[in-house]
Amino acid sequence: MENGNNENKNYNPMQDMVLTRHGFVNGKEQSFLKNPKDKPFIGIIGIPPREVMEELISRSAIILSLDMYKVDRLITEPTDNILPKAYCAQIKRIIANILSVTDYWNEDVMDSVLVGRNPISEIIIEDSEICRCNEMGFVADFIENELKIKLRRVKNNDLEKKGDFICKSGIPLDEKFGKIAGYFYRDMEKKKPFRPEYVQPKCAFWGTPPWGDFSIANYFPDETHVYGWTRCVENLTPGDLKLELEFDPDIPTVFFSQSFCPKAGLASYLASKHPRGMFIDMDIGITRSTVAKLTAFLQLNKVI
Amino acid sequence: MILLDAGTTYAKILDTETNERTVKRVSDLEKTFKADVGTGHNINRFAKHSINEIIALANAGKSLIEDGSFTLLDVGSRDAKYVVFENGNFIHSDWNTECGAFTGQAIEILGNYLNIDYSKVEPQKEFITATCGLLGMGHVFDFVASGVEPEIAAARLIKGVCISMYRFAKKPKKIHLTGGLVENRLFVESMPCETVILDRFALLEGVKEYALNKANS
CATH class of the missing domain: 3.30.420.40 (ATPase, nucleotide binding domain)
Structure with missing residues (x-):
């Protein structure tokens, strides 16, 4: 097979979309975010526990995920004087998102969809180390020290399992990431759970969602099962380390982590334990070398 | 058929008709040079078709060992x-x-x-x-x-x-x-x-395998 820098591979269905409690929305649909005068407008980071989310929903809060806001626009310029260059792209994104939805960043470089909005009134951050990474503590400190905004630090110890139907389905991998993020809200609003059919796997993806460039998902077949922290999110148990450590030794598995993420150690270690595992890390944007390494792995394992 | 392994620094060239092998710096390749098939970091500049380097290496191993x-x-x-x-x-x-x-x-x-x-x-x-x-x-x-x-x-x-x-x-x-x-x-x-x-032309054996398979398919 020829090298795969195909432009079609760069298509990202979540481009320009915003994750809210109403799922991913785009275009005109975003207008409801502009002026939520009569409702509290709350930013969340990470996966707050059920109890906290239910409280927000009972207050009819407009909830904006600061992890996923503007998923395909990793604009890190506002963080240049705050964070080092060699640093986790996802934390950069979160900080950039916070700056864009608060009054901290005054220059009009963010092209915010929230122009005309009321400012966000509160940020809730899930900052337990086990759920995400110890840098969440820094993000919380940054908000506390630099922004005049109410901050609530919460821990998610939920262990009630909701299943991993999306992770083990045959829908395209990039859609899996989007559906899993949406499922989180769906469940909180007691909507009918999305339970696509199980599919026999050809390979697996282990790790967090590839925040730095979702187009990596397009190199995987639809029959890709998802493990690691992403699976914990669908299960609504982001702090379930035992579940996060699981993998299927019988299928070729790509162990992914964001570059400069503490989870890279775990991903690399598990890849070394898997009979047909490979570790990949990625910063902002997938490189030609990483695509070649990934596609060779999938081809040589007869996955694609 | 001209096969090329265009690495970061050196280009390895194999003419399958004459079996002539050449090594030169990539910077010395003429801009108009186009191999039929190749691999390597710089391959997209110098070949009509390219093959993934690890696939070429795997093909080479199966062919030569x-x-x-x-x-x-x-x-x-x-x-x-x-x-x-x-x-x-x-x-x-x-x-x-x-x-x-x-x-x-x-x-x-x-x-x-x-x-x-x-x-x-x-x-x-x-x-x-x-x-x-x-x-x-x-x-x-x-x-x-x-x-x-x-x-x-x-x-x-x-x-x-x-x-x-x-x-x-x-x-x-x-x-x-x-x-x-x-x-x-x-x-x-x-x-x-x-x-x-194995000599430094091994990757080209993998490229040759690929080219032959493609010609026969």
């Missing part, structure tokens, strides 16, 4: 990659895609700078560990400043590179080696395990 169980390691100018097969089945591969400066280019630059003929230097037991070529070269200069002969300091760096490559390839008992560094005697003799040398 009789034993169905092997580790084939390609140590190039910028990066290193390997494939492992057992009983003819692919088991594992990896590619140090981003920080491979601790390989051929660092060794070549150091040799030129310190005017070292590596073929006349004995392998060392002591070695320098560093996470990249620049840091490794810094250690070499520190050793030289402290009175160690430049040849000995450079040989310690090469030993460190070899140990790093050996660990990267998951410490096999025997490694089949290809890439530009196979022509560096000190590098080959510094490897901490049994080595079998």
